Amino acid sequence: MKPARRARPGRFRSQLAYHLLLSPTVILVIIFSYIPMVGILMAFQKYNVTKGIFGSPFIGLDNFIRVFTANNIDQVMFNTVFIATMKIIAGLVASVTFALLLNELRSRVFVRTVQTMIYLPYFLSWVILSGILIEILSPSTGVVNNLIKSLGFQPIYFLGKDTLFPYVLVASDTWKNFGYGTIIYLAALTSIDPSLYEAARVDGANYNQQLRHITLPGILPIITLMSVLSLGNLLNAGFDQVFNMINPQVYTTGEILDLTVYNLGIRKANFSTATAVGLVKSLISFVLITVSFRLARRFAGYHIF
């Protein structure tokens, strides 16, 4: 064992400087992330605004029992997981398909143009996109239903029919986000070593064989990584989107956990019950995210810090 080295002069000062540099971030993170974690205590209280978190009486698990015996909570949980899962799958399929199709083309101008066109909605907010969707999907004046009517069919109330609404959410979410996925997968495809394809061609492999034995294995790691990381989003069905597109007719199939928290907490000022719902969501998400990070590290060597 080596003897402990004496600290170099100035070493303490540089440690101090590092702490000081981090201090604004530390203070902000404490205020906006850690103090709210203490606020979770509310979930176990009959919270009273005037008494505050240290004066309100504790009532054990009553808030949880009340919320999770309410008759629509099963439906809300189902909606959340169903919508989130469908979005993950649809997004993955669309992005990979588009990346594969773009990868077959030689014209860089064309590829670039298509990318530019499909990537744009990614940068627009759900307020704007839902404004656009409400306009074009309107059953009376929307351009989509005008087309449907001119073909001799009945207009479809895309945003007002509960059986249809989740699929409209999934489709429009894919519209917004698949351009981003496409770019990620296309980058992975173009980084596949071209000599692999040359070798395969010399050996007489046809296009399908090249696709199966070179292209797909080439992007499998990134597909795995993206899928694993999306696991953490299983309870994130997209609050921004749902909030801006939902209406009373489609609440049964469109209400998701985050919306329940909003309605209970912000609309009805029922802080304790809303925090209880939020806590259950945070705990499940915590497990999912931790598992997904572990899996990502094991299978793709991915690490965050």
Added chain:
Amino acid sequence: MAIRKSPQRTAFLVFDYAFLLLSALLCLFPLVHVLAISFSSAVAAAAGRVSIFPVEFTLASYEYVASKGAFWTAFGVSVMRIALILPLTLLVTVMAAYPMSKSAKVFRARPFYTYFLLITMLFSGGLIPWFLTIRGLGINNTIWALVIPGIAQVFNTILLMNFIRDLPAELEEAAVVDGGGPLTILFRIILPLMKPALATISLFVIVGNWNEWFTGIILMDHPSKYPLQSYLQSIISPTTNIQLIDPKNLDLLKKINERTFKAAQIFIAMFPVLVLYPFLQKYFTKGLVLGSVKG
């Protein structure tokens, strides 16, 4: 030797080009359609005669928006928000990223800070405690509610941290030999090299804050303090029906209706993003890959 294309391959390529072009046009169509409506007359829009080009071209909807003080107040709030949050975010993030880029040998408390930040990515107190914390600080109903909670973003810190790590170590070693302390090194040597990374983060911050609408809705009691997207949210949401009654503008009102008016506001709200789009395309993906997917 040119590779001869089989008939199947040619057929596939034709299909490939056609499919991609059609899909891309379809993705863009809703945006173009709403833009066309905003420039069309109310009569043409109501009759369903507008597709991708304006019909009976008019700027009436835009003139009406221009006359709406509330819209421009909200626009101003959004601009102000970004003008405040951008420099603060850059400063705070640069300061945090530098020590985080050090190994545990050099900065002994780094593992502690790693967990400190990592925990916030894994777990959160949820909406209500966050909301009550900000109200407890008393910054609701002020512009600071739209600024301060958004300054420290762990994701941005990671992105900059990775960027600093990829810089050649010799630069710093030379400065250490010359007796430079961490602050000198960070602000004299590292910072000037960080321009591309700072550009990326600036774009994240600008677009993210321009698009953010929820904080405004829940933390401002009066719509006059809303940023633009919150204001738009309040007029676009399916349950609101705006009343276009304003005797001063009767002439304009003959040429517009609720739909052309909303369309014009939607377009103005996305205009800044459209202007930034070429840069977003260039930096965004690179930044995301740099920040998140590290092999």
